[in-house]
Amino acid sequence: MTEKNRLDKRIFELHANVCKTLSHPKRLEIIDLLRDEKEMGVSEMAEKLGITKANVSQHLSLMRQQNIVKTRRDGVAILYSLANPKILVAYDALRKALKEQLEADGKLLENFNMNSNSTKQHWEKIYQTKDTVREVSWYQDVPKTSIDLILSTGVDKNANIIDIGGGDSKLADKLLELGFKNISILDISAKALEKAKTRLGEKGKSVIYIEADILEFDTESRFDIWHDRAAFHFLTKREDIIRYVEIAGKLIKPSGYLIISTFSMNGPKKCSGLDITQYSEDSIKNTFQKNFSHIKSFEEIHATPFNTKQNFLFNVFKRR
Ligand SMILES: C[S@@+](CC[C@H](N)C(=O)[O-])C[C@H]1O[C@@H](n2cnc3c(N)ncnc32)[C@H](O)[C@@H]1O
Numbered sequence: 001m002t003e004k005n006r007l008d009k010r011i012f013e014l015h016a017n018v019c020k021t022l023s024h025p026k027r028l029e030i031i032d033l034l035r036d037e038k039e040m041g042v043s044e045m046a047e048k049l050g051i052t053k054a055n056v057s058q059h060l061s062l063m064r065q066q067n068i069v070k071t072r073r074d075g076v077a078i079l080y081s082l083a084n085p086k087i088l089v090a091y092d093a094l095r096k097a098l099k100e101q102l103e104a105d106g107k108l109l110e111n112f113n114m115n116s117n118s119t120k121q122h123w124e125k126i127y128q129t130k131d132t133v134r135e136v137s138w139y140q141d142v143p144k145t146s147i148d149l150i151l152s153t154g155v156d157k158n159a160n161i162i163d164i165g166g167g168d169s170k171l172a173d174k175l176l177e178l179g180f181k182n183i184s185i186l187d188i189s190a191k192a193l194e195k196a197k198t199r200l201g202e203k204g205k206s207v208i209y210i211e212a213d214i215l216e217f218d219t220e221s222r223f224d225i226w227h228d229r230a231a232f233h234f235l236t237k238r239e240d241i242i243r244y245v246e247i248a249g250k251l252i253k254p255s256g257y258l259i260i261s262t263f264s265m266n267g268p269k270k271c272s273g274l275d276i277t278q279y280s281e282d283s284i285k286n287t288f289q290k291n292f293s294h295i296k297s298f299e300e301i302h303a304t305p306f307n308t309k310q311n312f313l314f315n316v317f318k319r320r
Helices: 003-021 025-033 042-049 053-065 087-129 144-152 171-177 190-204 238-251 281-288
Strands: 069-074 077-082 160-164 182-187 208-211 223-229 252-263 292-303 309-319
Touching: 003 053, 025 042, 025 053, 025 087, 042 053, 042 077, 053 069, 087 190, 144 171, 144 223, 144 252, 144 309, 160 171, 171 182, 171 190, 182 190, 190 208, 223 238, 238 252, 238 281, 252 281, 281 292, 281 309
Parallel strands: 160 182, 160 223, 182 208, 223 252
Antiparallel strands: 069 077, 252 309, 292 309
């Protein structure tokens, strides 16, 4: 080892020791008390920090060993000050970085809440103002493909099934008619769920209605079937898509099924006036590949109530 290497190693060791000594909030507070070349005795520090004198002395003793503070006798009093005021430069730089990070986190949270609120407002307005049979493009009288895919998994009638972004869809009606007993409908819109609840009436009394943004959803329940028709594709930010995949991965039982349909590459680029992400078989496989085995994908044309056509991609995955 060269002399320079030896010196570098020694500096790393000293650096680590100083960091270790400073890894206590009270010791960091002591540094702050001693800024601007202040000198202070143990009693004054104890009062300012709200801890006992014995406690302050322990901290100061450690800080002295690492040459962070030094002492000076003034009559009977022992006064402490910073041994090397340059330590404040590092201290302040770290605090500034942490403060910036906290502010950035705060902004992220604010953005997330803003997005979530505006998504909710959009969907509440849709369900408050539109007739869900005649005036929304996604309406289906019988969600036949979804039902066929659910039946093709062979799950029994006690299977725990959730319809993500189920809105006012008739999927739950058909599943109940088929004898399925454990059905949940999740939607961001309270109005959509209210419509579904009113329509299902007495026969839907066992249904669990969950008003939530899927990106904030968590539960103790685990699902045998996770169905999503035209809700996932509204996620256009990478971090939101990753979050959805993680949530589905967590909440679908091992060997459970994910039945998910989106607009295909030949489908519209918007839905309900909002941007969506189109998927191909390859891109959806890639999106869910971490936790899911791909079973099949196929395209299907949906005829809207306005006699236009929308190209959907249906996909079935199995949770590994
Ligand atoms: C195009 S509609 C499809 C409704 C239903 N799946 C169907 O096939 O009839 C999309 C649905 O997803 C819901 N939705 C949109 N973003 C959501 C989110 N982040 N979390 C939960 N639901 C959401 C909407 O309120 C709406 O009911």
